[in-house]
Amino acid sequence: LAKTTQPISMDSYEGQEVNITCSHNNIATNDYITWYQQFPSQGPRFIIQGYKTKVTNEVASLFIPADRKSSTLSLPRVSLSDTAVYYCLVGGLSGTYKYIFGTGTRLKVLA
Amino acid sequence: NAGVTQTPKFQVLKTGQSMTLQCAQDMNHNSMYWYRQDPGMGLRLIYYSASEGTTDKGEVPNGYNVSRLNKREFSLRLESAAPSQTSVYFCASSEVRTSGGQETQYFGPGTRLLVL
Numbered sequence: 001l002a003k004t005t006q007p008i009s010m011d012s013y014e015g016q017e018v019n020i021t022c023s024h025n026n027i028a029t030n031d032y033i034t035w036y037q038q039f040p041s042q043g044p045r046f047i048i049q050g051y052k053t054k055v056t057n058e059v060a061s062l063f064i065p066a067d068r069k070s071s072t073l074s075l076p077r078v079s080l081s082d083t084a085v086y087y088c089l090v091g092g093l094s095g096t097y098k099y100i101f102g103t104g105t106r107l108k109v110l111a
Numbered sequence: 112n113a114g115v116t117q118t119p120k121f122q123v124l125k126t127g128q129s130m131t132l133q134c135a136q137d138m139n140h141n142s143m144y145w146y147r148q149d150p151g152m153g154l155r156l157i158y159y160s161a162s163e164g165t166t167d168k169g170e171v172p173n174g175y176n177v178s179r180l181n182k183r184e185f186s187l188r189l190e191s192a193a194p195s196q197t198s199v200y201f202c203a204s205s206e207v208r209t210s211g212g213q214e215t216q217y218f219g220p221g222t223r224l225l226v227l
Binding site (some may be wrong): 049089 | 115153154156170201203208212213215216217219
C-alpha cells in the first residue's frame with residue numbers, strides 16, 4: 001500500500017482558496033487517490049476521488065500531475081464550516097480493503 | 112435511510128470487562144469495517160469483512176474479535192478490555208463506485224469507549 005505524506009496543519013481565512021497537497025511517491029499503477037473530510041466527533045466523509053489529471057465535483061477539485069506522485073485537493077472559497085481534518089488515501093480497485101488514513105491535515109478556517 | 116448506525120454512543124468499562132459494539136447499515140453494502148481513532152491520530156483498521164460470512168484482520172486486530180452476523184450487521188467484541196483500548200471506534204461500509212476506482216466508505220457516528 002502506498003504511504004502518503006500530508007502537512008499536519010494549515011490555516012486559512014474565509015473566502016480564500018485552500019490547496020492541500022499529498023505526497024505518494026510509491027503509488028502503484030492501479031491505485032486511485034481519494035480524499036475524506038472529518039469534522040470533530042464525526043466519522044470521515046468522502047469528498048473526491050481521481051486517477052489522473054483533474055477531477056471536479058460540487059465540493060472540491062483534485063489535481064493529479066502526470067507522474068501521479070502527488071495530488072492536490074483544492075477547496076474554493078472556504079468558510080468556517082470547512083474547518084476539519086482532511087485525509088488523503090491511496091489504494092487499488094475494489095477488493096483492496098486495507099485503507100490507510102494516516103494523520104491527515106488539520107485545516108482551520110479563520111474569520 | 113439511516114446509513115450506518117452504531118450502538119452504544121458512549122461506554123465506560125473497567126479493565127477486564129467485556130463488551131460488544133454493534134454496527135448496522137441499511138445501504139445493502141457488501142463490505143464493512145471497524146476502525147479505531149486515538150486522540151489526534153488518523154483511523155486504524157481493526158477488522159474488515161468483504162462479504163457476509165468472511166472477516167479479515169486489519170492493522171491492529173489484537174484484543175478484538177468480530178462477527179459478520181448478516182449482510183447488515185458487523186459487531187466488534189472486546190473480550191477483556193484494557194486501558195490501551197480507550198478510543199473512538201468507527202464502523203463503516205463501502206460500495207463499489209460505478210465510475211470505477213476505490214470503493215467509497217460511509218462511516219457511522221462512532222462509539223466513544225473509556226476503559227478505566
